[in-house]
Amino acid sequence: MSSARYPAYQSSDWPTFNELPAHWRVVRGRHLVTIQTGSGDTVDAEDGGQYPFYVRSDTPLRSSGWEFDTRAVLTAGDGAGVAKVFHLVSGKFMAHQRVYVLHDFREVTPEFFFYAFRSMFYLMALDGSAKSTVDSVRRHMIADMPFGIPPIDEQLAIAGYLDHETTQIDALVAKQEELIRHLGERRLAVITTTALRGLRGEEAGQHDVKRWGSSLAVEPWLARAPRSWGVERFKTVCPPRDERNVAGTELMLSLTVKGLLIDRSTMAIQQNASDASIPRYFVTRPGDLVVNPMWLTGGAIGVSDKRGAVSPDYRVFEIAKALDPWYLHAVLRSAPYFDQYRLYTRSNTTFDRRIKQNDLDNLPLPIPPIDEQHAIVEHIDEQTSRIDALIAKAEEHIALAKERRSALITAAVTGQIDIRTARKAS
Structure with a gap:
């Protein structure tokens, strides 16, 4: 400036x-x-x-x-x-x-x-x-x-200067936003390919996944999974947990579209539960799977890393010992599974887009050997951490650019900089 x-x-x-x-x-x-x-x-x-x-x-x-x-x-x-x-x-x-x-x-x-x-x-x-x-x-x-x-001719000069400068800043922001979009696609591809095909990317599968249902978006991916992997229905490895927050003492949590459980008190928009509803909230423990069936297509599914209570509109599941919880987290947040959630929805309205439990129960899940699951999780964490660092850096650039844009406009319209001199200098 x-x-x-x-x-x-x-x-x-x-x-x-x-x-x-x-x-x-x-x-x-x-x-x-x-x-x-x-x-x-x-x-x-x-x-x-x-x-x-x-x-x-x-x-x-x-x-x-x-x-x-x-x-x-x-x-x-x-x-x-x-x-x-x-x-x-x-x-x-x-x-x-x-x-x-x-x-x-x-x-x-x-x-x-x-x-x-x-x-x-x-x-x-x-x-x-x-x-x-x-x-x-x-x-x-x-x-x-x-x-x-200021005088009209100066107003015109200030607006023209700001048009030019903000257009350049907006172009830089757009490039960073495009980079974030590509990095997000790359991140999802890493999760999808690794979680559903393994570290070697095998395609020599022999699973008859069509027995689990018709027109499943996940079928082609499961059919190409390594031969050493099993396939189980969701309900056989994720039984529901029906523990309620009767004492009302649990930390109130909310599930984000990134699959993270966060303390409700830290949210920008507060979602305070009524005293009467708190005892009905589900208790979730570290390693449990939490699902918001109304926002599943948007990404509201993930493994909890903390103990707390979630809305009675959510669903909480224990995870069988045959599954590494974070491997399951990756599978259920992979691209073919998001496609499947969209197939399960009936409408875009809040009620009709709710995923039915029967659909979720019959969803097929790949089950690699447990050691391989651990290795897959480690690999995904390593790769996505690098991508997340790049995304964070791009978001930082965007924040700084927007801050500069705002400061430039404020300085210009309050006369803190002389645009006539600035234009000559540029």
Whole structure:
């Protein structure tokens, strides 16, 4: 980021900036834009509609009708999108009744206002604790919000500079995200190939896996497993554990889509159980298999590494001694098994996508000799640890790039850097 500064500054005690270039003016939002909300409801959305329908999320829906035909900045009025969801739009569109539509720009360009509003509004939306945002945005929060306003030609220069710089940063982020996607595919391939074919990748299997059921996605993989391996039904090696949290003293756990059991108190969105439901929670022990049948297709299946209690909507299973728990973990999180879970689902709704216990019971599982299972687990851990390190490094690059992007925008729209000098230097 350029360190160029304006020659002179004026002091300010606003929460969004403490100084501005001497020739900038402080103007409240009500004097810069007209503040309205939409009139649409989510039920009005129509797939294939001609016009975008902006709701309280990053992804707009579609509508067959429109109510605005203008250049505007949009932001969520309540929900999880408060101070996070922003759109700069142009043309005909529909807006949700809890989406603010800021338009009819006066003394400010839409592009500069978008950058300034998006950069600073989260400070205005804080509830005073500096930790969380308010549940809903009130009109006065936007109307009273102060903006540092430079001359129009300078606004155009700042917006143009930020367009150029953020495009470059976004391209770098996109490359890192693509790298993460490829690394994720490579990780899944390591797990799948090793867990289902062994360390030597044998394909000389002789298992008649069709006896376990028809149209199973895992059949081709099990048919190519080493000849020394057995095949058993899920229910023969994973009996249910029906121990309940009667005393209510167990650590409350939740299963992530990565197959990890985590302490509920550490989750960003708290899921507090009612006192009446706590005794019904299932107790899980280290080495148990835990399944969330409603989110199985998304990855909510894995072996527990800690003792605790999980939702009564989950299922907990003991694992037979013939299986290394972490070998089973790898098998059930391999690509063909995810394909099988999707085949078992009836719908994408919460209830209908629940995997039935009978389907799970009849799922065939490969059973290598126990020593080979241990070796497979060790190999998978070694390979995935390397991949995970690369993923972590890419995620670090993304976080730093996004931090730089945010800091650059804030510095530019509050006059902490002189874009005129920065553009000449670049």
